[in-house]
Amino acid sequence: xxxxxxxxxxxQGTFIGDEEAARRLATLPxxxxxxxxxxxxxxxxxxxxxxLSRALADPAHPVRDRLAPHLPAGGEADTEELLGELAAxxxxxxxxxxxxxxxxxxxxxxxxxxxxxETVYEAWAPVGLVAHIAxxxxxxxxxxxxxxxxxxxxxxxxKTSGADTLLAQHxxxxxxxxxxxxxxxxxxxxxxxPSSREDWLRLMCAPADAVAVWGGEAAVEGxxxxxxxxxxxxxxxxxxxxxxxxxDAWADExxxxxxxxxxxxxxxxxxxxxxxxxxxxxxxxELHAFADRLAAALAARPAxxxxxxxxxxxxxxxxxxxxARLEEHLGFTRVLAAPDGTWRVIADTRPALTASPLHxxxxxxxxxxxxxxxxxxxxxxxxxxxxxxxSRTDIAELSALVLAAGATRVTPLGAMTAGYAGEPHDGVYAxxxxxxxxxxxxxxxxxxxxxxxxxxxxxxxxxxxGPLLDKAAVQDLNRGVDRGDAELYFRSGGxxxxxALSLFxxxxxxxxxxxxxxxxxxxxxxxxxxxxxxxxxxxxMYGGFISFFSILERLGGVQMPMAAGPDHRATAEMIVAYExxxxxxxxxxxxxxxxxEGERLRSYGGLRKIYYGGEHFTEEQRRTxxxxxxxxxxxxxxYGSTDLGPLGYQCTESGGGVHHLxxxxxxxxxxxxxxxxxxxxxxxxxxxxxTRARRGQHLDRYVIGDLGRxxxxxxPCGSHAPRFELLGRLGEVMRVATYFLNYRRFVAVxxxxxxxxxxxxxxxxxxAAREALTLRMERTHAPEPAEAREAFLAAYPEVRSAVTxxxxxxxxxxxxxxxxxxxPTSGKLRAVVDRRR
Numbered sequence: 001x002x003x004x005x006x007x008x009x010x011x012q013g014t015f016i017g018d019e020e021a022a023r024r025l026a027t028l029p030x031x032x033x034x035x036x037x038x039x040x041x042x043x044x045x046x047x048x049x050x051x052l053s054r055a056l057a058d059p060a061h062p063v064r065d066r067l068a069p070h071l072p073a074g075g076e077a078d079t080e081e082l083l084g085e086l087a088a089x090x091x092x093x094x095x096x097x098x099x100x101x102x103x104x105x106x107x108x109x110x111x112x113x114x115x116x117x118e119t120v121y122e123a124w125a126p127v128g129l130v131a132h133i134a135x136x137x138x139x140x141x142x143x144x145x146x147x148x149x150x151x152x153x154x155x156x157x158x159k160t161s162g163a164d165t166l167l168a169q170h171x172x173x174x175x176x177x178x179x180x181x182x183x184x185x186x187x188x189x190x191x192x193x194p195s196s197r198e199d200w201l202r203l204m205c206a207p208a209d210a211v212a213v214w215g216g217e218a219a220v221e222g223x224x225x226x227x228x229x230x231x232x233x234x235x236x237x238x239x240x241x242x243x244x245x246x247x248d249a250w251a252d253e254x255x256x257x258x259x260x261x262x263x264x265x266x267x268x269x270x271x272x273x274x275x276x277x278x279x280x281x282x283x284x285x286e287l288h289a290f291a292d293r294l295a296a297a298l299a300a301r302p303a304x305x306x307x308x309x310x311x312x313x314x315x316x317x318x319x320x321x322x323x324a325r326l327e328e329h330l331g332f333t334r335v336l337a338a339p340d341g342t343w344r345v346i347a348d349t350r351p352a353l354t355a356s357p358l359h360x361x362x363x364x365x366x367x368x369x370x371x372x373x374x375x376x377x378x379x380x381x382x383x384x385x386x387x388x389x390x391s392r393t394d395i396a397e398l399s400a401l402v403l404a405a406g407a408t409r410v411t412p413l414g415a416m417t418a419g420y421a422g423e424p425h426d427g428v429y430a431x432x433x434x435x436x437x438x439x440x441x442x443x444x445x446x447x448x449x450x451x452x453x454x455x456x457x458x459x460x461x462x463x464x465x466g467p468l469l470d471k472a473a474v475q476d477l478n479r480g481v482d483r484g485d486a487e488l489y490f491r492s493g494g495x496x497x498x499x500a501l502s503l504f505x506x507x508x509x510x511x512x513x514x515x516x517x518x519x520x521x522x523x524x525x526x527x528x529x530x531x532x533x534x535x536x537x538x539x540x541m542y543g544g545f546i547s548f549f550s551i552l553e554r555l556g557g558v559q560m561p562m563a564a565g566p567d568h569r570a571t572a573e574m575i576v577a578y579e580x581x582x583x584x585x586x587x588x589x590x591x592x593x594x595x596x597e598g599e600r601l602r603s604y605g606g607l608r609k610i611y612y613g614g615e616h617f618t619e620e621q622r623r624t625x626x627x628x629x630x631x632x633x634x635x636x637x638x639y640g641s642t643d644l645g646p647l648g649y650q651c652t653e654s655g656g657g658v659h660h661l662x663x664x665x666x667x668x669x670x671x672x673x674x675x676x677x678x679x680x681x682x683x684x685x686x687x688x689x690x691t692r693a694r695r696g697q698h699l700d701r702y703v704i705g706d707l708g709r710x711x712x713x714x715x716p717c718g719s720h721a722p723r724f725e726l727l728g729r730l731g732e733v734m735r736v737a738t739y740f741l742n743y744r745r746f747v748a749v750x751x752x753x754x755x756x757x758x759x760x761x762x763x764x765x766x767x768a769a770r771e772a773l774t775l776r777m778e779r780t781h782a783p784e785p786a787e788a789r790e791a792f793l794a795a796y797p798e799v800r801s802a803v804t805x806x807x808x809x810x811x812x813x814x815x816x817x818x819x820x821x822x823x824p825t826s827g828k829l830r831a832v833v834d835r836r837r
Contacts, residue, residue: 008192010169013176013185021191025203028189032129032155032207035186040126040153042099042107043461043664043692046092048179049147053090055174056083063174070167072139085140086171090147093695094421099151100507101422102429105514107664109153111440111452112514116521116555117528119442121452124435126153127232128209133201133223134168135214136161142168145212145430146188147175152434155187157204162194180462195222202226210234210434234433236426239271239384240355243413244367244398246280246390250290255389258414260297262387263343265417267304268358271426272385272409272417275356278367280390284349288334291347291364295336298343298360309359316357317344324348353379369398373405380406384426387416447526448652448717450518451664458720459663464690468676469702474643477697478503485696490543490642502543502642505695512645513550515662516638519649520551522660522717523611523635525582527557530609533575535585535593537827538563543642544613548584564589564827572597575604582609584637587617588759588829592817594629595780602629611637614828616657616726618747620757639726641704644691648724651717657726658711660719666691668724669701670710684709684727705730732831734764737771737807739798743831746775746792753791757781759829761820766836772809773799778817785812 007015011024012031024031055063064083071079088094099106103124111121130149134142142160146168149156160168169190176185193200201223205211210232213223220235227233243262249255262274279290309317324346327333334347343360351367353376367375376383386402388395388410399410408427411418440452449455469477478486478501486503504512521527532552538545545563552559560578562571564585571593574580583590590610594601601607610631617625617634625631639648639659647666648659661668670685671678679685687706691699707730711723732743743762750756758778765772775792782788789812793800802808821830 008166008169010173010188010190012187012189013173013182015169015173022200025191025200028129028157028203029207031189035155036126036128038183039109039457040150040183040187041459041461042109042151042153044179044181044183045147045150046095046106047462048175048184049090049095050092051178052171052175053087053092055178056087056090066174067167067170070165070170072165072167082139086143089140089144095151096507096695097422098431102424102431103152103435106511108435110664111438112518113450113521116450116517116557119444119446119449121440121442123438124152124432125438126155127434127436128154129207130154130156130434131205131208131211132156132158133211133213133215133219134158134160134164135219136163138214139165139167141214142190143171145214146172146190148430149212149434150184150187152431154210154434155189157189157191157208159201159204160190160192162192162197164192166192181460195219198226205231212236212433232433234430238382239426240276240353240379240382241272241274241385241387241409241416242276242278242353242383243274243387243389243416244278244280244402245290245388245413246394246398247286248391248394249389249413250279250286251293252389255413256293256297258389258412259294259387260301261414262416263298263360263362264301264304267307267360268356268362270417272411272419273358274362274385274387274416275358276353276363276365278351278365280369281366282368283366287347287349287364287366291334291336291345294362294364295343295345298345299338301343303340303342304360313357313359317359317361320346320357320361351375353382369401372398372401376402376405376407383407385409385411385416387411387413389413448522448524449719450521454719454721456720458722461667461692464667464669464688464701466700468671468688469699471643471705474699474702475501477699481696490546503697504645508645508694509550512665513547513554515665516547516640516646516649517551517554519638519646519660519662520555520611522649522651522719523637523654524633524652525555525557525609525611527552527555530557530582531578531580532557532559532582532584533571533578533580534559534561535564535571535583535589536613537586537589544586548613548637568593568596569600572600576600576606579606581606582611583607584611584613586827587612587615587621588817588820588822589827591617591621591759594625598628605630607631609633609635611635613637613640618751618757619656620751620755624757644689644699644702644704647689647704651715651719653715653717654723657708658723659726660715660721660723663721664692668722670708670724671703673707673730679709681712682709686730687724687726707733729831734762734773734832734834736764736773737802737805739802741773741796741798745796749792749795750777750788753795754783754788756783756788759817759820760831761829762832764832764834764836767809770807770809771836772811774810775812776815776820777812778820779814780817782812782814785814788812 006017009016009021055061096106108124111123114122132145142158146156146158172188172190176188205226208231211227212234213220214236216238220237243259266273324333324335332349336345345362347364351365354363383406386407388398481503485505487506488504488509490502534548536544536548549561562574607629622634636650638646640646646662648661650659667690669688671688672685684707687704687708689702707727708724715723728744734741747760758781761776763774803810821833
């Protein structure tokens with residue numbers, strides 16, 4: 001990274017000098033158009049900001065060393081406070097909370113359907129180019145204002161004061177360097193020049209779609225002269241804040257201490273610092289008594305750090321104090337001041353809002369609440385924070401009054417200058433000011449298109465790196481998750497091992513449920529017409545039933561949350577009574593329900609759709625459902641795991657194990673079965689997922705235990721989302737009698753050779769002489785055991801060889817469907833039961 005004493009400007013990845021900056025400013029419109037040609041994914045911004053946040057929080061990180069020469073003058077404590085403020089703002093948790101509050105989600109730029117029943121798509125789009133005119137007295141404002149522009153997807157040009165250090169330039173250069181895509185650098189321009197250089201200011205503002213200016217009225221007016229017609233002017237101007245105390249709080253030492261802290265913190269330089277203190281009284285005696293107590297509280301505070309006031313500030317201070325002392329003779333005022341001039345309390349009987357000259361100078365005025373709106377409303381453009389002390393009822397009533405008068409914040413005394421993540425600034429959300437709400441109305445051809453962006457471009461994230469994680473490693477990570485990031489606990493079904501807990505924040509859960517809802521739309525679910533019975537298992541902390549309840553809630557779909565249960569007759573009666581036409585559930589349960597209550601449900605004739613999860617229907621089972629029960633749509637409801645949430649979804653053009661990846665949530669790799677290397681295109685391998693946008697958890701390169709292959713080309717549905725085909729689980733490949741046998745192969749043989757539509761379970765046992773494999777089949781659907789055994793031996797050469805070589809006892813056993821072993825919590829069929837030691 002180049003830096004010389006003459007290169008004060010950072011332009012799209014490069015430090016440049018004045019001459020080059022002037023040349024590039026003349027071509028700024030073309031640079032903006034080129035940068036806007038490719039949309040900016042919010043995840044790109046979040047990942048880079050979070051990486052920079054961690055670097056700033058690490059005392060040993062080289063980023064801090066590189067920024068050190070550009071930090072404002074001050075002691076070590078000031079430096080740590082500044083870096084801590086930057087790190088806190090840039091952390092993923094703070095920024096995702098900001099995005100959710102201000103733009104409704106962590107991917108606000110994607111054109112999704114706000115009402116799933118309509119083919120109308122809405123998104124927050126960038127305004128285009130945002131010009132930021134930063135103040136010269138707040139080191140963090142300039143870079144953080146630009147980061148807000150990036151979060152909204154804009155190209156940004158930032159002007160810092162000619163007297164500022166190069167902190168903003170170098171901090172934003174570090175941010176851009178942490179983005180491997182280069183997209184952030186294309187959207188960042190930082191210039192340092194004085195406001196008197198109006199030719200540069202004009203060139204900077206001329207192509208802007210929004211101009212954000214920080215400062216007083218004079219600064220805003222100076223910039224406004226260069227803002228073109230139709231450009232959005234975002235004013236972050238100087239504001240006035242005040243305290244308000246009721247009679248109950250006048251003598252409260254905690255209220256006085258908090259008020260004194262608010263006055264002294266930042267020496268009233270913050271817009272949220274109180275300049276006036278109002279009392280709910282008209283009594284001059286009470287006014288003066290309170291002024292005495294406040295003066296004592298200020299005198300007890302540590303003296304301010306010595307700083308030399310500029311002549312204008314000093315003149316304003318002395319003039320204000322002298323005028324107030326003169327008015328004492330008229331009975332209007334009373335002045336209390338420190339002997340060393342470090343603080344001043346001016347009691348004034350006139351209630352009109354009066355600006356303070358700051359530096360621990362505060363007005364104390366009477367203002368009965370009945371006159372509050374009439375007194376303050378004329379100054380509504382300048383009001384910001386009201387610090388209120390009183391009873392709970394007083395605070396509620398006074399909050400409504402001061403907000404009606406024009407204030408935008410209400411806090412307790414002692415917290416006026418404090419804020420919270422995602423807080424609106426001066427009554428507005430910054431990200432909305434830097435964005436446009438856009439909409440696309442589409443016709444019925446888009447009924448199964450949940451996100452319009454999927455038809456336009458693929459989502460791309462950097463290739464994952466690091467070690468592979470298995471379920472045990474993820475459980476170890478879960479033990480280190482902060483309590484604040486573990487708001488929702490789901491227990492896995494235990495179908496692949498010992499049940500385990502998965503942890504989520506409610507925000508992450510909400511993001512995932514919205515994604516799964518979009519997947520259901522892609523699979524042909526119609527929330528405006530379908531009437532759904534949610535028949536997933538419930539209880540035992542199993543998440544399927546709860547999740548699909550949440551998904552239907554977000555879709556606004558009609559649902560009957562019945563849950564799977566042993567009384568199939570009662571369930572069938574409810575299906576008929578509520579005119580259900582769509583079933584959600586596990587294939588094994590739905591299969592049992594439909595066959596045990598086949599006569600009733602066929603007579604009803606209203607079932608049209610089945611969305612299943614956790615297992616698969618075979619082609620023969622699908623044919624039976626279509627021919628015997630009139631089912632028109634049979635699709636996977638989602639492909640996912642309890643740890644990672646929804647991973648894939650089926651579209652109307654997908655069948656069997658084919659799914660699209662939820663590419664806005666996850667990155668997928670397909671790796672060799674034994675090595676950490678990608679398989680060749682189209683080959684089968686282990687599915688490995690890296691999940692994005694999870695707070696508190698980084699589930700990178702999770703080996704989920706499934707096998708699959710990538711499908712080439714774009715799906716006929718038009719989506720750019722990658723497609724893959726599930727090909728079973730690693731646990732379904734059995735090492736038996738020196739051979740590797742695949743459970744899925746037995747299922748395929750049964751379907752193709754025997755037209756078998758039931759479930760199959762493989763049971764492995766060990767004997768003294770040889771191993772044994774028993775295939776258990778449902779009695780009501782299977783042929784005679786001998787016929788089935790011969791079909792398997794004829795179609796599966798490896799099994800035939802193992803039997804011929806006297807290495808394997810192979811049998812077929814017919815059982816009732818209820819006798820097949822299932823996991824107790826999820827109800828899933830245990831495909832392979834290995835009883836060998």
